[in-house]
Amino acid sequence: GQNIDQPTEMTATEGAIVQINCTYQTSGFNGLFWYQQHAGEAPTFLSYNVLDGLEEKGRFSSFLSRSKGYSYLLLKELQMKDSASYLCAVRDPNQAGTALIFGKGTTLSVSS
């Protein structure tokens, strides 16, 4: 089976930096994805990691350590519009082919 864990809720202040962690235990691994989801909407793609290390994309960065089964999403210069749920997802070909297995998501609230 699979297990993907992330904190349920986080709060931060506008302009700050926040790190959202994700740990996973899967029988296979073929990439880790981060998505952003605003309430009532479909998720949108943020980042993809398949090799160890840091991927940077503007204000968003994502890190992966395969040996530790660990990833984090780093959001810099937080804005009010960053208030959303952040979903960590793993592609495990042993369990579900090309399908992504999602964690329960982390709800981030950004205040002024």
Next chain:
Amino acid sequence: DGGITQSPKYLFRKEGQNVTLSCEQNLNHDAMYWYRQDPGQGLRLIYYSQIVNDFQKGDIAEGYSVSREKKESFPLTVTSAQKNPTAFYLCASSAMGQGSDYTFGSGTRLTVV
């Protein structure tokens, strides 16, 4: 423009009725997926299909059925056997490459009345 279309956006169903949710894509993607999302929860996989005329059960397939007769279409039927069908349903598609991310539809919110 290429994309993925789910319909309807809102759907009400009486207990004991079957209902079918539509999902159509014109992205030429081989793989399609159905997920269910409950309040405060992540996405749970119902069914997925990687090729026409073939599909696989996900973690919560009981009470649901699908078909994949055409590459573009992957309808989901919520049967009366699904005991708690009220949820937000998301369809997605992807290419088959390793790093291929999903294109999501806008979702269907199903309510049992």
